[in-house]
Amino acid sequence: MPTVAMIGGGQLARMTHQAAIALGQRLRVLAASADEPAALVTPDVVLGSHDDLDDLRRVAAGAVAVTFDHEGVPTDLLHALVAEGVNVLPPPEALIHAQDKSVMRRRLSEMGLPVPDFVDLDGPDAEATLRDFFARHDGRVVLKAIRGGYDGRGVWMPDDLDDAVAVLTRSVADGTPLLAEARVAMRRELSAMVARSPFGQGAVWPVVETVQRNGQCAVVIAPAPDLSDELATQAQTIALRLANELGVVGVMAVELFETQDGHLSINELAMRPHNSGHWSMDGAVTGQFEQHLRAVLDYPLGDTRARAEVTVMANILGADSAPEMSMDERCHHLMARMPDARVHLYAKGERPERKIGHVNIVGAPGDDVAAVRERAERAAHWMSTAVWTDGWDEHGRE
Amino acid sequence: MPTVAMIGGGQLARMTHQAAIALGQRLRVLAASADEPAALVTPDVVLGSHDDLDDLRRVAAGAVAVTFDHEGVPTDLLHALVAEGVNVLPPPEALIHAQDKSVMRRRLSEMGLPVPDFVDLDGPDAEATLRDFFARHDGRVVLKAIRGGYDGRGVWMPDDLDDAVAVLTRSVADGTPLLAEARVAMRRELSAMVARSPFGQGAVWPVVETVQRNGQCAVVIAPAPDLSDELATQAQTIALRLANELGVVGVMAVELFETQDGHLSINELAMRPHNSGHWSMDGAVTGQFEQHLRAVLDYPLGDTRARAEVTVMANILGADSAPEMSMDERCHHLMARMPDARVHLYAKGERPERKIGHVNIVGAPGDDVAAVRERAERAAHWMSTAVWTDGWDEHGRE
Known part of the structure; x- marks a missing residue:
């Protein structure tokens, strides 16, 4: 079976390896150090730097495709790899739109898409x-x-x-x-995740609502509650059109604002598995990590339907001061309280505001969105801080 | 986070590693060779033999628990490890009931359980x-x-x-x-999967129907269609009681016959993740591999509810003569025809009748059980043989 190489050894590569295992493969990663999240779990690790051409060549050798867990690789190095025959996906001509906001803004304006x-x-x-x-x-x-x-x-x-x-x-x-x-007068933030294969197949997941705190994604609600069919279709159409016209291969997140007057405005593009797609690991028929692999392998794409009426993802962030209780013990208490919580940990050191894991809560039929969200946020906050937001005493002391 | 060591590097260890990644861990495996399914995907591999005490000691060193992907480890070696302070789970006193059919039969008879x-x-x-x-x-x-x-x-x-x-x-x-x-005059075969933690918590999944061909599991239908509530509860009660009285830690499959006169008869026990539990990876809130880890780590057990009205698992077996079409290309065509199929490949060489992967089809609400089963079997047969049982032409030639 083919080998895909991913530049970057973070949590996105870690979870892509999980998906690769099911496909009879394993992910090769270029990691800066042996204790990065992905390097800890796959045996196929090249240690090196994403801005060193020789390191990039080493990780690309023998792989059917080279892809990314971040957008940090210099464009000239990517062009050099392509010139040497490496199958870089997404291609640098597409990736530049997720690397350079000025290029992205100009291109989207030219396409007549809604941008500020x-x-x-x-x-x-x-x-x-x-x-x-x-x-x-x-x-x-x-x-x-x-x-x-x-x-x-x-x-x-x-x-x-x-x-x-x-x-x-x-x-x-x-x-x-x-x-x-x-600045856009916005009602809320949305994300439209899309995948595209070299063959040209495109597939969108349901549009989700993303909640940002301190400038980074904290919570994702899938699908976005009370989003009109018209705006949902518009967002999905934008994502499919962008994937096609930019020549994206792999998954892409189109981050959008829903404006106060009921329109969409495109904020950012990310051409890789994305935080706003983590819900799909448990909440969709095909998760974003498997889909990204399918796309870069030019496999037919997987079914993107949601598996539940609502799934909520909440990020586990490093606390301002790491709690005395170990992550292992926090995990124990979370599982005791919420046997249905889907926990995804990245094996990263706990530093303030750092994304160190996430929790998915998949709602049962008829569950209230707000209640599912409350449980997901409560779980993530507990895993961050070892404090239950509702005062629950995990040892049941009187 | 803690490290669990598993004796055996087969597909069960491979899929346990997948589950370990989500828990912020990685699985350490004792594998006979570097190309075994689990050894290919985790960096923490000890090469050695499951009947060599020194090899067992090496894989156990520093692990919080030692567990199994097969029942082949000699009992005396397990007792030696326990005497040296290794946390062997399930303990040898429990495991013997999955290793020695005579011990198992006598014990179950003494417990008054239905055995032939x-x-x-x-x-x-x-x-x-x-x-x-x-x-x-x-x-x-x-x-x-x-x-x-x-x-x-x-x-x-x-x-x-x-x-x-x-x-x-x-x-x-x-x-x-x-x-x-x-010999039992049987109507069909069932399996009741259960997990038990050292703390004593037990959890059962819905009882499934297993279809055997040439003596090995071919298809699993979850939950077992048309099983009376009474027999389902009886099977689950037997599994919970056995797990408790035998002191099992981890998951256990209780393989049962449903007799022609509507009773249960216990056939075999397996104290490890089991083929009859593969459906749970996609069809239950908590899959058997994560549950096995939770149990041996003494974490609270996960929710075992089915996520769909029906999930069907079909094994991909090595064909009598391996098809010319590569596994990679077979995968491509399967995905083209069935975008919702959940494929799990083990990266094993194709030998006749060898289990090399499985496919899960999770039914949508209202789906007919027979239709879901037909799709799962068709998918698995295709992956085995590169032949569609219904004559489908994957290239759409006239």
């Missing part, structure tokens, strides 16, 4: 451009690093013009190019 | 005992190796007394002790 007004802040006129854009949008502006931002890093919400100029000045000094976007 | 009439065929009077037993049961007798039989090996259905005596003579010459059992 934006402007690149580069060159000697950058500050003048920012001042003008800021005035034009009554200060409702967000600044973003064009490359490299994720999970709230590389995104700034300036309080006023002075603050905005200060962010720009710092980033010019750091050599981090920025763009400015108009 | 049986007799040990040992000592100088073995042939006389067999002749007597054969006459008493009008020739409706089955002969079984007391130790080491599985998947149809070590079981004989003699046509007549001469045949039975010939089997006995051969086995005496081989040094393989036998017992004789009365």
